[in-house]
Amino acid sequence: MTTTAVTPLTVHRAGPRFGAEITGVDLTAPVDEATAAALRQAFLDHKVLVFRGQHLTPDQHVAAVSLFAEPFDHPTAVKDPAHPLVYPYDVRHTGKASTWHIGGLWRDPVFAIESLTYEVVPELGGHTLWADLQAAYDDLSEPFKVLLESVSAVYDGNAENYAQGSRKTATGTITEHPVVLTHPDTGRKGLFISTSATRLTGVTPAEGKVLLDHLLRHASSPDYTIRFGWRPGDFVLWDNRATWHYAVDDYGDGARVYRKVIGVAPETGPLPERRS
Template structure:
């Protein structure tokens, strides 16, 4: 039986982010509800669905409402579904930096999503920052400068897998530091803490610009914060936000599954 109740969207912050209720993603979702969810995602950029308790197959089906699930070439795969990637930070290590997923490829992932299985009793929250709002607040002369600047990243997918030993830097990939969103057309900063350098400016200028952009984009003015319970499902726009997993829970548990989406679906007009 398909879900027919319309989703309730509750804003989590003044700029972006929302919690969604009234939808059971463990069941098939009708077309009208799916389109409501895609519109909400385009507007809010981060959507949290509490207590969904999705299986790996249901997790993939939920992401498929928004984008095509991605078969990652280097990630460890869940035996229940090869499009699902299990993480246990006690084994894989933590990702406590501001970052964007999939910088080794172009374009980067459109969507990332997690289903939480175990979480610490206290702490272990996740922050997101709105890179489009951060761009909006830059001066017009500074925006004009950034229009011709790219950031250089490690292009080896192996070096982005949690728990992997980093190999020597090989090929690199460049991304513009200002990205026009492929679905909405809205411009935003597109920068990650793993950037190696900037192009289009001198090395000295690039260092100053990069330091400034990283500080500016991570300002509390642009952030939201969510805490977790087992069974929670979250997905976010990887081309409009960056995120940070807060490492304040010591050796407590943090176990989750990830599904990645590319080729995002546009909501109906």
């Protein structure tokens, strides 16, 4: 890994395009505004940040996400008894997320951030992949980029179908998102597509099928990916508007237990100063 010093924290780049591990920051303690600002800049620069061995409590997990975005009260997620903005997952009961996907596509705008604190992980395997959707967009031809500007993808818009244990009943509710997203914080364009897309608009059904298949394969190319393995206590957060992710299912019936906190863009203005 290439190492870049940023006082008082250090950013260890995970790859040439995106992703980083952060050291020198204890998220279980109050974070001063200068450090918080440096973390927010690192997040914009690297899109996926990993903090090893933090062992955050539910309250600390919410506070950590609050440095970057507004914690979101999910309407259908199972809540942790210790905090209503924390959502516990045990894949032996909730199932695995072994597809390339973006979180919160039932919502417009989607989640700005998703984050996990790992509690139990398999002895081997159970890694997570992320792909840089902005880099994937950059490598498309200019005529293809022009075409995609007028195309949207259709998703299930019923939040109930995204709840743990949902039978995903059809309700007719849909949400559309453009397949090219201009990031609201950086102005950088990127693909915005997920394997749960049912069809594309702005093109014929036959054209949409071909385009969707190509976009999904292109965005998941190893050329745009990074991979992280986990230990109990690790904390990760990622830009849900610039990346998509895939939880590798290579650990059989092994245990994988984690807590999730979601962040959305504040409704009014920039984030206020956080814990000092």
